[in-house]
Amino acid sequence: MYVAVKGGERAIDAAHAFLAEDRRGDPGVAELSVAQIRQQLALAVNRVMAEGSLFDPDLAALAIKQARGDLIEAIFLIRAYRTTLPRHGASRPVDTGAMACVRRISATFKDAPGGQVLGPTFDYTHRLLDFALLADGEVPPAPQAPPREGPVPHVTDFLGRDGLIEPVPPCDDAPRDLTREPLELPADRALRLQALARGDEGFLLGLAYSTQRGYGRTHAFVGELRIGTVAVEMDIPELGFAVGIGEIEVTECETVNQFKGSRTEPPQFTRGYGLVFGQTERKAIAMALVDRALRWRELGEDFAGAPAQDEEFVLSHADNIQATGFLEHIKLPHYVDFQAELELIRRLRAEAMASPEAAE
Amino acid sequence: MTQGRPESDPTISDRQGWMGLLARAAPDRLAELMPGPLPTHALLRAPEIGAVMVRGRIGGTGAPFNLGEMTVTRCSVRLEEGTVGHAHVQGRDRDHARRAAVIDALMQGPGAEAVKRSVLDPLARDEAARRHARAARAAATRVEFLTLVRGEDA
Numbered sequence: 037m038y039v040a041v042k043g044g045e046r047a048i049d050a051a052h053a054f055l056a057e058d059r060r061g062d063p064g065v066a067e068l069s070v071a072q073i074r075q076q077l078a079l080a081v082n083r084v085m086a087e088g089s090l091f092d093p094d095l096a097a098l099a100i101k102q103a104r105g106d107l108i109e110a111i112f113l114i115r116a117y118r119t120t121l122p123r124h125g126a127s128r129p130v131d132t133g134a135m136a137c138v139r140r141i142s143a144t145f146k147d148a149p150g151g152q153v154l155g156p157t158f159d160y161t162h163r164l165l166d167f168a169l170l171a172d173g174e175v176p177p178a179p180q181a182p183p184r185e186g187p188v189p190h191v192t193d194f195l196g197r198d199g200l201i202e203p204v205p206p207c208d209d210a211p212r213d214l215t216r217e218p219l220e221l222p223a224d225r226a227l228r229l230q231a232l233a234r235g236d237e238g239f240l241l242g243l244a245y246s247t248q249r250g251y252g253r254t255h256a257f258v259g260e261l262r263i264g265t266v267a268v269e270m271d272i273p274e275l276g277f278a279v280g281i282g283e284i285e286v287t288e289c290e291t292v293n294q295f296k297g298s299r300t301e302p303p304q305f306t307r308g309y310g311l312v313f314g315q316t317e318r319k320a321i322a323m324a325l326v327d328r329a330l331r332w333r334e335l336g337e338d339f340a341g342a343p344a345q346d347e348e349f350v351l352s353h354a355d356n357i358q359a360t361g362f363l364e365h366i367k368l369p370h371y372v373d374f375q376a377e378l379e380l381i382r383r384l385r386a387e388a389m390a391s392p393e394a395a396e
Numbered sequence: 397m398t399q400g401r402p403e404s405d406p407t408i409s410d411r412q413g414w415m416g417l418l419a420r421a422a423p424d425r426l427a428e429l430m431p432g433p434l435p436t437h438a439l440l441r442a443p444e445i446g447a448v449m450v451r452g453r454i455g456g457t458g459a460p461f462n463l464g465e466m467t468v469t470r471c472s473v474r475l476e477e478g479t480v481g482h483a484h485v486q487g488r489d490r491d492h493a494r495r496a497a498v499i500d501a502l503m504q505g506p507g508a509e510a511v512k513r514s515v516l517d518p519l520a521r522d523e524a525a526r527r528h529a530r531a532a533r534a535a536a537t538r539v540e541f542l543t544l545v546r547g548e549d550a
Contacts, residue, residue, distance in 0.1 A: 091450065091466035092487065121447040124468050124484065129451040129460045136527060138534040146541060154537040181538070183531035190456055204458035211461045213449065225454055226461035233452075233463050267416070268450055268466065274482060277408055280416025281448060281468050282486025288456065311452045313464055 059104050073097040082285075082314025083107055087356060088114025089215070089234040091284050091313050108236075108356050115357050126210075128278055130266040132288045132311070134187050137264035139315075142191045144257050144292055150188035155263060156315075191260040192290050192307065201292065201305040221348055228330055228351065229323075233312055235354030237319040243344040244325035252329045252342030255294035256308060263287045263315050287312050289320040293328050298336035306335060326350060414503055414516050415496070419485045421519050423492035429515045434498050440480065441472040443490035469493040475501045 060067065074081055074097035084096040088111045096114060103109035139155025142148045154160075195201040211226040219231070232240060247254055265285050269278045289310035297303035308328030310320035329344040331337075343349050353359060418426070447465040454461055470484045471493035481501025483493045502511045 086464070089464040090447065091464060094487070095467070118447060118465060121445065121465075121467070123465075124444075124446040124448050124470055126449040126462075127451050129453045130463070132452070132456045136531065138530055139537075152539040153534050154539065155534055156537075178533045179536040180529075180532035181535040183528065183535045192455070204455035206457060207459035209459060211451070211459070213462050215449075215462075215465075226459055229452075229454060230462040233461075268448070268486075269416075270448055270468075270484065272482065272484065274472070275411075277412065279412050279419070279484065281419050281484040282466060283420055284450065284466060286452075286463075290456065307455050309455050311463055 059102075068101060070094065070097045070101055073100050079315060080105075080107060082316050083237060083319070084110045084114060086313040086316050086319060087111045087234055087236060088118070090114050090118045108360055112357050112360070125270050127281070128269045128271065130268060130284075130286070132262070132266060132286070133190055135262055135264040135266050135286070135288070137188055137262050139263040139317075140188055140260070141262075142258070142260045144259050145191055145194070148191050148194075148260075150184075188262070190290065192292065195259075195292065195305060199304070202295075202301070202307060204307070219351060221351070223347060223351060225327070225331070225334075228347065229309065229311070229327060231351045231354055232310070232323045232326060235323075236356035236359070237316070237322070239354055239356070239359075240322040240326055241318060243329075243350060244322035246342065247325050247329045247344045252332070252340050252345040254291075254308070254325065254328045256291040256325050256328060257293070258321060258324075259290045259292035259307075261287070261289045261317055261321065263317065285314055287314065287316050287320040289317070289324040291321075291324040291328055295335065300336070306331070411500070411503070414512075415483070415500060417516060417519050417523065418483060418496035418499060420523065421485075421492070421496075422522075423487070423489040425519070425522060426492060426495055426515070429518055430495055430499065434495065435502065436476045437473040437481075437498055437501070439471070439494075440474055441470065443469055443471040443493040445469045445488045445490070448484075471497040473497040473501055475505070477505065479504050 074093050077097075077100065078093075080100055081093050081096045084099055084107055085091050085093065087107075088096065088099070090096075092114075095117065096110065099110035099113040099117075100107065102113060137153060137155075139157060140150060140153045142152065146152070192201055196203060211230070212224070214227060214230050214234075219227070223231070246252070248256070263285070265283045267280050268282050268284055270281050271278045287310075289308075291308035291310075293306045293308060295301075295304060295306040306328065308324035308326075308331075310323030310325075310327065312320045312323060326344055329342070330347055330350060332339055332345050339345055446468055448468045449465050450463045451460045452463040453459065466486065467488050468484050468486060469488055469490060469492065470482075471490070472480065472482045473494065474480050475498070479501040481497040481499070481504070483496035483500055485493045485496050499511060499515060502508065503516075
């Protein structure tokens, strides 16, 4: 039975007007500008760019304003917008070794060349509410020191020099693209990293934590965590050479994991890798742990049945827009579906009542 | 693995230098340094907002993977005397792309030195100052383990 339902338009229009008014809040309180969100809620902006999979801080800030601070709704807006953009091409792979780092720490080597640079971090704060922020006030200028020149080498290079960590074979094959073709399993590592880079931070955090607690344990150390800007370059066909098309802030995490060796490989450390748009270090660390857990087959490890090792489970559920779309659609009208269920239950009950057992 | 390395041809590496600088410039600042009206030009490709897929490498140095997209606006122009200029600039500002393409064309002509002085040099100074400001603050957060036990100043 098909029942056309109309008549919601006026209610919907009124609901959206109500939403707009609530979004604005008390008109006696100054309106928030997109520039303020971009500047002062930068980590929310970064998360929306990372999971929206589009680096554009102004758009992400606008989406956060429109979504009233609901970051998954903001990510949804960015994902919808990006589908309207023509693809101008693909960049050359960014060189994170040449990153202009504002933060660079290693949990494995105290004296890593290039040093431990803390950057603008919450680490070592006391996590006490700062009531001074209730009042407007000038921020004292941060101290400065002469910067060191030259690129900062990756910490894992030092282990690689002695053959103590698995090598990373150089390669220039064009990766498959999740946004252009449906996800097919098994996925290669490049495709998995794309899915993880745009995956939900909370989901990856939970999975990564599960590996630390023993569900697919990989004994991860943060070999290095770095945050900073990298140049983005693209080959321009009409020019015949590559030019810089901008620069982006990224967070990179390399984990160093225990590995006892296999039939083909000597005992050595292995790697997990995380790379995420913006200053997003919780996500980058989680990504690296989940990346490493998913590599069990390639490294000849046992499948312990842990969720973080299950490629199909991880990749099918990491995307919060797919997840929220399917989850939230069940609140929308299902009158006809439910009518059918209701009739089925009534018929089954009637049959059960009429059967001989029920009569006794 | 060739990125960041200037091409061997100096005219190409110069052009890469200014095109990259223009791509990274703040649109407002560029408009301030090069106010309208722009020199007469024809649009070979009108400013077009789009996306570029940014790639990373597995483990920093391995096989490429798709990290996510960034917004990029491109534009191509031809000046009256026939020089063609191209631009691919970060973000969604059409005027930014158009201005960058016009400057790219001007930089290939006889007025290059003047444009460099009035537009590119200030942009390069802005960028260097911005980078230095971040780098200097980061440098102040470097942990100096060894200085903790330095005793001769006591």
